[in-house]
Amino acid sequence: MSHPVEQQNVTTLKGVGPALAGQLEKLQIHTVQDLLFHMPLRYEDRTRVVAIGSLRPSVAAVFEGVIEHAEVKYGGARGRSRSRRMLLCYLSDGTGAVVLRFFHFSKAQQAQLSPGARLRCFGEPRVGVNKLEVAHPEYRILGDDDVGIVEETLTPVYPKTEKVSQKLLRTLVRQAFQLWEQQTVNDLLPESIGGRYKLPSLAQALRAIHFPVPDCNLAQLQQGRHPAQQRLVVEELLAHQLSLAVVRKQVRLNRARALTVDADSYQQFVASLDFELTQAQQKVIAEILQDLSGDKPMLRLLQGDVGSGKTVVAAFAALAAIHNQVQIAIMAPTEILASQHMVNFVQWFPQQCVLLTGKDKGEARKQKLAQIATGEAPVIIGTHALFQEDVVFHNLAVMVVDEQHRFGVHQRLSLSEKGRFNDTLPHQLIMTATPIPRSLAMTAYADLDYSVIDELPEGRKPVTTVVLPNSRRGEVIARIASACEAGEQAYWVCTLVEESELLQCQAAEETAAALTQELNRLRIGLVHGRMKQQQKDEVVAQFKNREIDLLVATTVIEVGVNVPNASLMVIENAERLGLAQLHQLRGRVGRGNRASACVLMYQPPLSNTGKQRLSILRDTSSGFVIAQKDLELRGPGELLGARQTGLLQMRIADIVRDENWLPVVKQAAQQMLQQNDSAADALIRRWLGEAGRYAEA
Numbered sequence: 001m002s003h004p005v006e007q008q009n010v011t012t013l014k015g016v017g018p019a020l021a022g023q024l025e026k027l028q029i030h031t032v033q034d035l036l037f038h039m040p041l042r043y044e045d046r047t048r049v050v051a052i053g054s055l056r057p058s059v060a061a062v063f064e065g066v067i068e069h070a071e072v073k074y075g076g077a078r079g080r081s082r083s084r085r086m087l088l089c090y091l092s093d094g095t096g097a098v099v100l101r102f103f104h105f106s107k108a109q110q111a112q113l114s115p116g117a118r119l120r121c122f123g124e125p126r127v128g129v130n131k132l133e134v135a136h137p138e139y140r141i142l143g144d145d146d147v148g149i150v151e152e153t154l155t156p157v158y159p160k161t162e163k164v165s166q167k168l169l170r171t172l173v174r175q176a177f178q179l180w181e182q183q184t185v186n187d188l189l190p191e192s193i194g195g196r197y198k199l200p201s202l203a204q205a206l207r208a209i210h211f212p213v214p215d216c217n218l219a220q221l222q223q224g225r226h227p228a229q230q231r232l233v234v235e236e237l238l239a240h241q242l243s244l245a246v247v248r249k250q251v252r253l254n255r256a257r258a259l260t261v262d263a264d265s266y267q268q269f270v271a272s273l274d275f276e277l278t279q280a281q282q283k284v285i286a287e288i289l290q291d292l293s294g295d296k297p298m299l300r301l302l303q304g305d306v307g308s309g310k311t312v313v314a315a316f317a318a319l320a321a322i323h324n325q326v327q328i329a330i331m332a333p334t335e336i337l338a339s340q341h342m343v344n345f346v347q348w349f350p351q352q353c354v355l356l357t358g359k360d361k362g363e364a365r366k367q368k369l370a371q372i373a374t375g376e377a378p379v380i381i382g383t384h385a386l387f388q389e390d391v392v393f394h395n396l397a398v399m400v401v402d403e404q405h406r407f408g409v410h411q412r413l414s415l416s417e418k419g420r421f422n423d424t425l426p427h428q429l430i431m432t433a434t435p436i437p438r439s440l441a442m443t444a445y446a447d448l449d450y451s452v453i454d455e456l457p458e459g460r461k462p463v464t465t466v467v468l469p470n471s472r473r474g475e476v477i478a479r480i481a482s483a484c485e486a487g488e489q490a491y492w493v494c495t496l497v498e499e500s501e502l503l504q505c506q507a508a509e510e511t512a513a514a515l516t517q518e519l520n521r522l523r524i525g526l527v528h529g530r531m532k533q534q535q536k537d538e539v540v541a542q543f544k545n546r547e548i549d550l551l552v553a554t555t556v557i558e559v560g561v562n563v564p565n566a567s568l569m570v571i572e573n574a575e576r577l578g579l580a581q582l583h584q585l586r587g588r589v590g591r592g593n594r595a596s597a598c599v600l601m602y603q604p605p606l607s608n609t610g611k612q613r614l615s616i617l618r619d620t621s622s623g624f625v626i627a628q629k630d631l632e633l634r635g636p637g638e639l640l641g642a643r644q645t646g647l648l649q650m651r652i653a654d655i656v657r658d659e660n661w662l663p664v665v666k667q668a669a670q671q672m673l674q675q676n677d678s679a680a681d682a683l684i685r686r687w688l689g690e691a692g693r694y695a696e697a
């Protein structure tokens with residue numbers, strides 16, 4: 001069977017040899033289909049000649065006229081002091097005049113562009129001294145009876161590389177389209193979307209996008225809101241949704257241990273807590289216990305802002321595991337966080353927990369592995385170390401992954417495979433404090449059910465946030481001094497965007513040294529990523545025990561560190577961090593019942609967006625609102641971190657602009673899978689290519 005046209009390599013096209021194919025690869029164009037889906041950035045209208053009197057600034061157009069006057073001038077070009085030689089031609093057509101300005105021109109050109117010459121030009125007018133002017137227009141000298149032809153369709157402008165011209169791309173796209181159109185094209189979009197929303201067919205859509213007729217709605221097209229583009233957007237969103245739904249379906253084909261907790265044990269555990277559960281926690285615990293009592297693996301995402309109390313929710317899953325004599329694994333992204341969980345869980349389930357991290361070596365590690373393998377320890381807490389091959393579980397039935405944004409889908413799946421016993425897989429609970437806007441969650445975590453803790457425990461005082469330039473560092477220091485002398489504790493967070501952890505740590509060391517000088521009456525500690533785990537733990541423990549007043553730290557403290565007495569946080573270079581990350585950091589304070597404050601310091605001058613971003617943080621304490629704004633300002637990739645972006649690298653769809661399609665697409669995906677629609681597979685392949693196949697691995 002030969003490949004359908006769209007899956008053929010670009011080299012099957014006329015005029016595409018290995019060299020050009022190499023260039024096209026830089027544009028992510030490998031197949032004929034990639035050309036079809038290579039979307040124009042914008043369009044030019046070369047379908048009609050515009051009267052010079054009707055030219056408008058910034059609107060590129062075709063115009064035509066006769067050169068009235070031409071001269072070479074020397075002058076300061078905009079923003080330059082040195083004088084520069086340029087050729088000015090005054091072109092008019094009876095309706096008005098426009099100046100053509102050339103900074104580079106040959107003798108021959110100068111001779112051509114002389115009074116009396118008739119010119120057809122294309123270019124973007126700008127407001128000049130007293131007329132519109134066009135710098136370096138494309139032009140052609142028209143002969144006496146040369147009427148000049150115009151384009152029949154709007155001209156797309158594609159993303160390109162230096163070595164592949166627009167003209168070449170246009171020819172290639174046209175060739176690809178014509179070849180593709182000759183074969184029978186299966187329209188993969190279900191009728192429930194295509195018909196219901198009156199979307200054009202794929203062929204109509206691609207034609208409208210690559211060769212738009214002059215009377216199309218250009219404004220719509222430029223914004224990606226044209227029905228032709230929306231047709232592709234829906235397909236792409238649907239394909240992503242399907243690929244995750246397939247993962248889900250495959251996991252759910254397995255069985256899981258049904259775990260139940262009787263009312264007495266539940267009440268007893270609730271009564272043993274030293275606080276009342278919030279309504280939101282109770283609701284989420286019920287959702288989880290409901291899932292756990294089923295014989296299909298739970299796949300649930302639990303979202304809750306920092307400090308909303310997710311840990312205790314996970315404890316109920318542990319309760320269920322213990323009651324059914326099976327194991328639960330709780331995985332955290334850092335050792336600090338894992339040890340902190342250990343502290344909590346040991347308190348709730350004495351003698352039932354084991355902590356396994358990378359620092360366990362030799363005999364100690366062997367013993368722990370034995371506790372895990374024999375089932376002696378039902379509650380297993382750890383870091384990535386839980387992935388290692390020599391970790392063998394006795395009967396793992398529940399898996400909790402904390403702060404999931406650090407783990408990819410693949411890692412999650414492979415961990416759950418470790419708990420496989422014949423056709424039985426563990427239940428999965430993913431907890432995250434990165435408050436992902438609903439639209440993003442629906443897209444990136446479409447394989448998961450969704451629970452949210454949308455309420456903080458009572459009595460939390462909001463954190464007052466102020467934004468200050470570095471020049472006011474002195475005041476900040478004074479504030480730390482007085483807070484700490486009054487018995488409070490503070491964090492000083494050093495940030496550097498540089499990838500190098502070494503530089504970050506050096507900066508933190510320098511800052512700690514400087515602060516020790518400036519605040520010589522305070523006890524100052526330092527924690528950073530290059531320190532040995534044991535040292536880190538010791539410093540954090542000292543801070544917890546109030547043996548340290550001021551903790552200087554890198555962003556290693558971003559997650560999990562819980563010191564309720566700390567009520568002041570200073571973040572340096574706040575303008576360089578993502579909003580979600582700043583919000584996480586800020587979540588380290590405001591955990592006790594004192595009024596807390598966060599100082600965001602920045603290096604002036606701040607850009608407009610920079611100002612906007614910091615003020616969002618100052619004015620908002622809701623992680624969800626912050627995440628939504630962050631999404632709008634920075635796009636989805638930044639928010640989720642590099643690991644997850646693979647899931648969200650869309651060619652055409654923009655989940656902010658196209659959010660309204662998400663519910664439609666979700667429903668359609670479910671229906672397609674239920675009906676075993678063969679279009680599902682084809683759609684996944686069309687839009688995600690081989691990457692979409694990970695589901696089958």
Ligand code: ADP
Binds near residue numbers: 278281310311312
């Ligand atoms: P996060 O959701 O950020 O993981 P934690 O589970 O660490 O939050 O909880 C933060 C703090 O709030 C902990 O000290 C925890 O004991 C406390 N906490 C959790 N739930 C409640 C509650 N319902 N009432 C009061 N304090 C609570």
Ligand code: MG
Binds near residue numbers: 310311402560
């Ligand atoms: Mg937590």
